[in-house]
Amino acid sequence: MTKDGNPTRERILVVDDDKAFRVATRTLLEDEGYDVHLAPGADEALTILSSADMDVMVSDLVMTKMSGVELLQKVRTTYPDLTVIMVTGFGSISSAVEAMRLGANDYLTKPCNNAELLLKIRRAMDAQAKDRELKRLREELHSTYSFGNMVSRSDKMKKVIQSIRQVADTDVTILIQGESGTGKELVARASHYNSNRCSRPFIAVNCSAIPDSLLESELFGHEKGAFTGAMKTKAGKFEEANGGTLFLDEIGDLAPTVQTKLLRVLQEKTFERVGGNAPIHVDTRIVAATNRSLELMIQQGDFREDLYYRLSVFPIRLPALRERLEDVPLLAEHFVHRHQTLTGGRVKYIAPSVMTCMMNYTWRGNIRELENLIKRALIKTQGETIMEIELPTGNGMPSSSKEPMPEVDLNTPYKDYVAAIVRDAEEKYLVRMLRLYKGNINQIAKLMDIDRKTVYRKMAEYSIDPAGFRGS
Numbered sequence: 005m006t007k008d009g010n011p012t013r014e015r016i017l018v019v020d021d022d023k024a025f026r027v028a029t030r031t032l033l034e035d036e037g038y039d040v041h042l043a044p045g046a047d048e049a050l051t052i053l054s055s056a057d058m059d060v061m062v063s064d065l066v067m068t069k070m071s072g073v074e075l076l077q078k079v080r081t082t083y084p085d086l087t088v089i090m091v092t093g094f095g096s097i098s099s100a101v102e103a104m105r106l107g108a109n110d111y112l113t114k115p116c117n118n119a120e121l122l123l124k125i126r127r128a129m130d131a132q133a134k135d136r137e138l139k140r141l142r143e144e145l146h147s148t149y150s151f152g153n154m155v156s157r158s159d160k161m162k163k164v165i166q167s168i169r170q171v172a173d174t175d176v177t178i179l180i181q182g183e184s185g186t187g188k189e190l191v192a193r194a195s196h197y198n199s200n201r202c203s204r205p206f207i208a209v210n211c212s213a214i215p216d217s218l219l220e221s222e223l224f225g226h227e228k229g230a231f232t233g234a235m236k237t238k239a240g241k242f243e244e245a246n247g248g249t250l251f252l253d254e255i256g257d258l259a260p261t262v263q264t265k266l267l268r269v270l271q272e273k274t275f276e277r278v279g280g281n282a283p284i285h286v287d288t289r290i291v292a293a294t295n296r297s298l299e300l301m302i303q304q305g306d307f308r309e310d311l312y313y314r315l316s317v318f319p320i321r322l323p324a325l326r327e328r329l330e331d332v333p334l335l336a337e338h339f340v341h342r343h344q345t346l347t348g349g350r351v352k353y354i355a356p357s358v359m360t361c362m363m364n365y366t367w368r369g370n371i372r373e374l375e376n377l378i379k380r381a382l383i384k385t386q387g388e389t390i391m392e393i394e395l396p397t398g399n400g401m402p403s404s405s406k407e408p409m410p411e412v413d414l415n416t417p418y419k420d421y422v423a424a425i426v427r428d429a430e431e432k433y434l435v436r437m438l439r440l441y442k443g444n445i446n447q448i449a450k451l452m453d454i455d456r457k458t459v460y461r462k463m464a465e466y467s468i469d470p471a472g473f474r475g476s
């Protein structure tokens with residue numbers, strides 16, 4: 005906390021063996037609202053830096069004892085993020101060049117012009133604020149697309165995540181296939197943000213949203229005058245994503261001419277802008293996705309087979325949600341948490357009956373549908389527990405009510421027949437509960453209103469292993 009109680013005042017360290025300069029600079033900078041610290045020499049400066057974070061250091065280059073250059077060298081290794089402005093003697097261009105070479109961010113010549121000093125400090129502070137914001141956004145992106153944020157309880161999803169981990173750091177082309185809403189874009193982003201390309205751009209192009217006539221120039225850019233309306237030379241998405249990842253979404257909707265050009269890029273790693281003939285080389289990693297069956301499209305002559313093989317160097321197939329229903333409870337809870345701002349954090353839980361309904365639903369819209377239903381339920385819920393969920397009727401009936409009644413075998417004695425049905429129902433109920441509550445016997449016993457011993461006995465009776473339901 006600073007003298008005036010404002011913790012956010014920017015801090016400047018002024019290092020100079022000339023007392024008059026120190027005092028004058030302090031007055032100037034304090035008038036501008038900065039928190040100013042003074043050091044008469046390099047040693048004192050290092051002591052101050054070791055005890056308090058500074059934003060900018062303004063240091064004289066020529067001082068008795070340790071020179072400003074030596075100080076700069078020390079500071080650069082210990083405080084790489086500190087902005088340093090060196091003050092050099094008038095006309096001493098070579099020392100200014102030397103200071104910049106050694107890592108000073110800027111320099112000033114003596115006698116200092118106040119306006120120039122203030123301007124350079126302001127510029128340094130603004131650049132730092134921008135860097136900090138960029139860093140914060142990057143960190144936010146990283147955590148959004150970290151594997152920790154991807155729900156994966158089912159073996160199928162665990163395998164998917166393992167394969168993304170394996171392939172992320174390579175440059176091979178990835179083809180993600182899966183029904184609508186299964187998480188293709190999320191996987192594409194995760195493969196970028198968990199790779200060594202993560203600080204470079206991730207550029208997404210939705211191939212179905214751009215008219216065929218524009219897609220080529222959108223992807224590869226165009227030269228000035230290439231077509232009516234091409235007023236300026238423009239780089240395409242391939243160039244924008246240089247060093248990073250280009251995500252070609254809905255690749256199944258790519259026009260045949262663009263398919264041919266894309267194939268060439270993948271084969272030769274170069275392309276030309278529309279209307280240009282200079283080959284352009286980029287280091288862009290391609291991740292493509294589609295919810296259409298490319299294999300079927302190939303058979304029908306709508307997708308080039310050679311392009312398919314180039315794209316699917318590393319194929320990832322995302323399972324539909326109905327093939328991994330054990331992910332439903334975890335995903336539902338994840339979305340309650342993720343969209344908690346919709347209710348100011350009031351809604352925290354999902355009633356077991358709602359979970360059961362969701363476990364019996366077919367999820368044609370996959371995870372996106374689940375997310376939307378949870379959002380709607382959050383808005384409608386009054387208390388802290390979602391008690392109801394509006395599943396569209398038709399395909400979401402509990403599976404038990406969809407199953408036809410088994411044929412009654414009148415040769416089986418009545419009591420045996422009913423007992424068998426009860427046993428079957430009991431086993432199903434137990435398995436559902438174990439799945440939902442991740443094998444937590446205490447919780448299950450409470451909810452089923454039977455004691456724990458009975459739960460254990462019944463599990464043994466039906467050869468159910470609770471360990472299979474635990475885990476992430």
Ligand SMILES: Nc1ncnc2c1ncn2[C@@H]1O[C@H](COP(=O)(O)OP(=O)(O)OP(=O)(O)O)[C@@H](O)[C@H]1O
Binds near residue numbers: 188189335338375
């Ligand atoms: N494993 C997961 N864990 C958490 N959230 C997920 C997971 N998979 C998908 N989601 C979320 O579900 C929503 C839909 O995912 P995404 O947009 O990646 O699907 P998609 O396959 O690209 O869909 P479409 O084919 O409709 O474009 C997104 O909000 C995404 O964050």
Ligand SMILES: [Mg+2]
Binds near residue numbers: 189253
């Ligand atoms: Mg998508």
